[in-house]
Amino acid sequence: MTSLAFSAAAERRQRDVVEVVLGFARTLRHAGVAASPDRVEAMLAAVGHLDVLDPGDVYWAGRLTLCGSPDDLDRYEAAFNAYFAGEAPRASRTSSTQEQRLAESAPLGATDGGGTDAEEEAPDLKAAASEAEVLRSRDVADLTVAERDQLRRLFALLVPAAPMRPSRRRRPDHHGGVDMARTIRHALRDGGEITSLRRRRPRPRPRRVVLLVDVSGSMSPYADALLRFAHAAVRARPSSTEVLTIGTRLTRVTREMRLRDPDKALAASGHAIPDWSGGTRIGEVLKAFLDRWGQRGTARGAVVVLCSDGWERGGTELLAEQMVRLQRLAHSVVWVNPHKGRAGYEPLTGGMQAALPAVDHFVAGHSLAAFEELAGVIENA
Amino acid sequence: MSQPTAVPSRPDAASPADPQELAAALEATGYLPDEGLATAAFLALAMHRPLFLEGEAGVGKTALAHALAEVTGRPVHRLQCYEGLEASQALYDWDFGRQLLHLRAAEAAGEGADTATLEAGLYDRRFLLARPLLQALEDSPSVLLVDEVDRADDEFEAFLLELLSDYTISIPELGTVRAEVPPLVVLTSNRTREVHDALKRRCLYHWLEHPDFEREVAILRRRLPQVTEDLARQVARATAKLRSLDLLKPPGIAEAMDWATALHTLGARELDPDTAARTLGAVLKYREDTDRVHALTRGALFG
Numbered sequence: 001m002t003s004l005a006f007s008a009a010a011e012r013r014q015r016d017v018v019e020v021v022l023g024f025a026r027t028l029r030h031a032g033v034a035a036s037p038d039r040v041e042a043m044l045a046a047v048g049h050l051d052v053l054d055p056g057d058v059y060w061a062g063r064l065t066l067c068g069s070p071d072d073l074d075r076y077e078a079a080f081n082a083y084f085a086g087e088a089p090r091a092s093r094t095s096s097t098q099e100q101r102l103a104e105s106a107p108l109g110a111t112d113g114g115g116t117d118a119e120e121e122a123p124d125l126k127a128a129a130s131e132a133e134v135l136r137s138r139d140v141a142d143l144t145v146a147e148r149d150q151l152r153r154l155f156a157l158l159v160p161a162a163p164m165r166p167s168r169r170r171r172p173d174h175h176g177g178v179d180m181a182r183t184i185r186h187a188l189r190d191g192g193e194i195t196s197l198r199r200r201r202p203r204p205r206p207r208r209v210v211l212l213v214d215v216s217g218s219m220s221p222y223a224d225a226l227l228r229f230a231h232a233a234v235r236a237r238p239s240s241t242e243v244l245t246i247g248t249r250l251t252r253v254t255r256e257m258r259l260r261d262p263d264k265a266l267a268a269s270g271h272a273i274p275d276w277s278g279g280t281r282i283g284e285v286l287k288a289f290l291d292r293w294g295q296r297g298t299a300r301g302a303v304v305v306l307c308s309d310g311w312e313r314g315g316t317e318l319l320a321e322q323m324v325r326l327q328r329l330a331h332s333v334v335w336v337n338p339h340k341g342r343a344g345y346e347p348l349t350g351g352m353q354a355a356l357p358a359v360d361h362f363v364a365g366h367s368l369a370a371f372e373e374l375a376g377v378i379e380n381a
Numbered sequence: 382m383s384q385p386t387a388v389p390s391r392p393d394a395a396s397p398a399d400p401q402e403l404a405a406a407l408e409a410t411g412y413l414p415d416e417g418l419a420t421a422a423f424l425a426l427a428m429h430r431p432l433f434l435e436g437e438a439g440v441g442k443t444a445l446a447h448a449l450a451e452v453t454g455r456p457v458h459r460l461q462c463y464e465g466l467e468a469s470q471a472l473y474d475w476d477f478g479r480q481l482l483h484l485r486a487a488e489a490a491g492e493g494a495d496t497a498t499l500e501a502g503l504y505d506r507r508f509l510l511a512r513p514l515l516q517a518l519e520d521s522p523s524v525l526l527v528d529e530v531d532r533a534d535d536e537f538e539a540f541l542l543e544l545l546s547d548y549t550i551s552i553p554e555l556g557t558v559r560a561e562v563p564p565l566v567v568l569t570s571n572r573t574r575e576v577h578d579a580l581k582r583r584c585l586y587h588w589l590e591h592p593d594f595e596r597e598v599a600i601l602r603r604r605l606p607q608v609t610e611d612l613a614r615q616v617a618r619a620t621a622k623l624r625s626l627d628l629l630k631p632p633g634i635a636e637a638m639d640w641a642t643a644l645h646t647l648g649a650r651e652l653d654p655d656t657a658a659r660t661l662g663a664v665l666k667y668r669e670d671t672d673r674v675h676a677l678t679r680g681a682l683f684g
Contacts, residue, residue: 038582042430046585049427050400050420057400060420064585068578070435073588168465169534181469184477188503192484205534239535295629297531297573 017052018044021062024083028066031079035066055084155228155262158368160375162206162237163303165331169203176201206240207303207331209233209378212289214308215273216247216280222338222366223276226307227253227269229371231262233378242298246285246308247275250292280311282351283318290325299329303381305374307336307365312351319351323358332360332381336374341366396426396453403452412441412448413592413600421587422449431545431566433581436589439633442569446526449565458564459526460513462533468540472550473515476508483508504554515550515558522562530580531570538577545583592634594621600634601641608641615652616641623664626673632664639663 021044025035042065050057059080067076172179182198211230215223230243234257245251256268270276286306290299304326312319327333335355339345341364347356356362361377364370397403403426404419414422422445425432434442450457460471480503487499517525527541544550545566551557568584570576592600594617601613608616620637632640643663649656658675665671 036582042428042585045428046424049424056416057420060400060417061424063417064421064424064587067586067588068581069575069586070572070588167534168463169467169536170465181474181477184481185475188477188480188484192481192488291629296571300573 017047021047024062024079025066027083028062028076028079031075033066033072033075033079034068039066039068058084155225155232155371158229158232158371158375159236160229160233161379162209162240163331163379163381164204165207165301166202167205169205170200171203173199173201175199206237207301208240208242208298209237210242210244210294210298210302210304210330212286212304212306212308213243213245214247214280214282214306215245215276216311217277218280218309218311219307219338220277222307224266225371226336226338226365227257227266228262229365229374231257231265234258235260242293244289244293245269245273245275246280246282246289247273248278248281248285249275250285250288251275252293279313280308281314282308282310282312282355283314283316283320283322286322286326287318290322290329294326294329299326301331303332303334303378304330305334305336305378306355306359307338308351309337309339310335310347310349310352310355312349312354316350316354320354320358323355327358327360333358334361334363334374334377334381335359336363336365338364338366340364341370397423399423406452407448410448410451411603412444413596413603414445415590415592415596418445418587418589421585425567425585426453426565428585429563431568431584433568433570433576433584433586434589435570435572435586437591437631437633438571439635440589440591441634442567442589443526443528446524446567446569449567450524453522453524453565455523455565456520457524457526458513458517458520459528461528462530462537464532464534466533466537470512471514471537471540472512473552474510474512475504475554476510480508506555509552509555514544517564518548518550518558518560521560521564523564525564525566527566527568529571530568531572531574531576535577538580542577542580542583545580591624591631594618597621597634597637601638604638605641605645608645609650611651612644612649613641616644619652619657620664623674626677628665628670628673629667630665630670636664 021040025040025043028035043062046061046065047058050061052058062080063073063076067073170176170179172182176199179198179200182200183194183196186196186198187194211233213223213226213230215227219226227243227245230241234241234243234254238258241254242252243254243257245253251273253269253272256272257265259265259268293299294304323333335352337347337352340347340362347353347362361381363374363377365374397406400416400420400423403423404414404416407414407419407422421432421434424430426449434445436442446459447457483503484499487502511519514525517523530538530541533541548560548563549557566584568580591597597617597620598610598613601608601617602610605613616637620632620640624631640660640663643660644652644656647656647660661671661674665674
């Protein structure tokens, strides 16, 4: 009888654990970590190997199984503390990752007030690009119907082709170096006699394309069009295209851009971008991009396309320095400036002046014709 | 310790019973893990799940695999990933040259053997060159280190996914090779590229941090017993300071060890600004970083 009671108790406890873990997974999903069912199952198994009554063990069991990237860790931390009411152990976070995360998402420090470039701007733009970051998400779906139809028609026609590069993988070909393995394999079939040489040559692969789209106040008339162009590029080559927006923050919207429907993709991006129509700090955001993504590999050997008008609130030395750094990493750097399409345009803004020496292709981006040209430039970059 | 029925197997006798025991065993080999890493390694062993380690370069991702091999007494098979890595370099390849020789030798000897036996002889195990993945399965139980998986391309990732799900490799000419005990798989990534979610989902994910000050001193002392306590402390403090600067490449524990070794080789008993300036090349690998540190007041780094 006692053993029966014991097993019943054990079973009850087991059920409690499952319920608690499932509840926690729900909280976590709410916090933005994709805790999929198979991951939750893994967490249950992990808890089974550890001490379920030890908060530290539960913390690690969940963190190891439910998280999938460094971005998940902070959310996990917060969700765990909230769900288990402050029983989490201290997590050792060092300065380097913290700073990295700051660089990615925190508002960049407002220090200098000087803005020589801003003098030509209209007063409302000046206000929009002010030090105080405008942290509001703009609803992209609020465009007028006529405009939206026009844009949709415009961008349905665009299929930007990817630039290609030779890869380390080879494929059989009539020309190229001798493929020893295949030659001898064929020789074996012919009774050990080498009758013909088999050859192979590198297989071309799409080169990575990174689009950095300025979504600050001064770019707002063009941001929608540029993001639609970015969507077309992502749709054409989902695995080799990255899209990030720049303003007062750096936001990666590649994931949102992979949605099939352009309107849905833009709406999702609108939600993801916290600094829509705010100010610009291209130099600092570009540095954040290079520190966090570029140097690690995203910009290496890639075609990097910067879409911005070059209005820079801060000093331009940082922008110049980061552009040189970008050019050293990237295969080629393309700068898209919508204002370049206007007659009599001269790149006089401080940001443009600072950036141009490190730009390989300087193109316009204000009309469908300009976007077609841009697609051509990217393809041949 | 609770024991839910969902868990199919318990770790074998040689495996540690809990993370603390594994941490102690790792420490005995000279690898000093923190709580999270010890738990991650313990679960990888107990659950037969691959361990996916991400973190800055030089925080000890690869070293962990070797330390785990030492603890469990298993051999390590290391696969260095790079773009264009193919099955013939990762799995197995036939030794065509030897096959050809074999064929010619049989011909020269004039053996009247029928073609069928000759052909069967060609696809013998001895003509098969095992590459790391096959080696790890054949050499069971083993530790399989898939290093810098972010450098491989998508095709290889998909292929790895297949291998990690059932730990078998089928060779058409020979048959299927299955690991008796699934190898302990450690995948490392420097995050130069986002690894596909499907691969990560099969793994335990752990983000490796730079060690805290005390742990770093302990690691330096353990790995470099010839370095004095004072020097180790100063190097650890200066390295931590360097990490807090806005550098292109913050130094990892590997660089700290290089630096301490360099200082020791120069006969330094403590870190003074002049020796530090001369040996900075051991820690900083970018000219911009070196310039930035040189521009600092000396007291700022070696306070």
